[in-house]
Amino acid sequence: MRMRILLLGADSLMGQAVLRLAAAEEIAIDAVERPAQGWKAEQLKDWFTEYQPDAVVNLAFYHQHFQLGSNDGDNLALQRKFGKELIALSKQADSLLFLLSSARVFDGLKTTAYTEKDALAPGDALGQLHVDMEKQLKDHCARHVMLRLGWVLDGSPDGQLVGLLQQLRNGEPMLLAEEWRGNPTPVNDAARVVLAILKQLDCDAPLYGTYHYGSSEASSWISFVKSLAQELLATKQLDSVPTIRSVPFDQQLDSAWEPQNAVLSSRRLLMAFGIKPRAWRAQLPELLASVSHDSQAE
Template sequence: MRMRILLLGADSELGQALLHLAAAEDIAIDAIERPAQGWQPEQLKGWFAQYQPDAVVNLAFYHQHFQLGCNDADSLVLQRKFGEELIALSKQADCLLFLLSSARVFDGLKSTAYTEKDALAPGDALGQLHVDLEKRLKDNCERHIMLRLGWVLDGSPDGQLVRLLEQLRSGEPLLLAEEWRGNPTPVGDAARVMLAILKQLDCAAPLYGTYHYGSSEASSWISFVKSLAQELMASKQLEQVPTIRSVPFDQQLDSVWEPQNAVLASRRLLMAFGIKPRAWRSQLPDLLRQLN
């Protein structure tokens, strides 16, 4: 790869998956893990000077955004300052900036999948942060990628998938929302898409802008959990069929605050980059094996 890529957040689950795929293709990426004192905006200038990147991929706060749904006010202030400084330095260096956003930028009231043309209407502080950074990126960096993701499934001990597995194995009834819909997306699939985008941009394809990705097909959360339970039983990791009860969306605590409809249409990504979505069901066995 001709571009010199700097990855922030290399120790995250998504960062590790991206580095693993890149290494398999002999693609070198300069990787920075979370510093002992945490991510601070003041660190960025030194990294730009040291690595002189042609492209920066920011996963610094991936875990807070996609596994914890963190809405802590002090944390969001820090993330805003970090994002704004990163955008300013990328503009100054005229390098490509690759950021992640999420389905939280939408209100979840639409009955069909969200496209990149739909109006933004965040329902919480994290969603508003994504909206604000998206706008700042678009206004300041012509060479940028904003990739919106939905339900990213990884092996974080305190992440959404592992918490769900613990609930399933506990034998206690699960109270889940039938109305909560999205695209279950294994972390390896999200990494595959990110690397494919970077490889095409390395060929000087001017395909900048905002894109959606979610593994196919869209599912309710309760349907996803039932499929997960079937896979666990087939692999002898679950002894009995769990009891699952449907509850209204606003009574499901696990959703934190996410749009009731978090389904993202990936057509624009397919048309621009030729990246086809993969079915999440076929990826479940590999994902679960990685957790054992």
């Protein structure tokens, strides 16, 4: 790869997945892990000076956004400051900037999949942060990619997937929302898309802008959990069929605040980059096999 790429958040499970895929293709990426004192905007200038990146991929707050859904005010203020400084430095250095956003930028009221043309209407502080960073990026960095993701699944001990697996194995009745819909997306699949985009941009393809990705096909949360249970039963990781009952969306405790409809259309990504969505059901065995390793590494 001709571009010199700097990846922030190399210690995150998303960052680790991107680096593994890059290493398999002998693609060199400069990687920065979370400093002991946490991510600070003041550190960015030194990293730009040290690495002189042609492109920056920011996964620094991946875990807070896609596993915790954190709305802590102080932490969001830190992220906002970090993001603004990163955008300013990228503009100054004329570096390509690659950021992640989420389905939280939408209100979830639409009955079909969201496209990049749909109006933004965030329902919580994290969604508003994503909207604000998207606007900052578009206004100040001509060379940018904003990739919106929905339900990203990884082996984080405090993430939703591991919580679901614990509930299933404990044999407790589960109350889940039928109306809550999205694209279950294994972290390795999301990382595949990130690297594929970077490889094409390295060929000077001017395909900048905002894109959506979610593994196919869209699913309700309860249907996704039932598929998890079937896989666990088939591989003898579960002794008996769990009790799973449907409840209204507003009684779904695991959702925190997320849009009721988080389904994202990946068509623009397919048309621009030729990146085809992979079926999440076919990826379940690999995802579940990785959970134990990821839980220990996190």
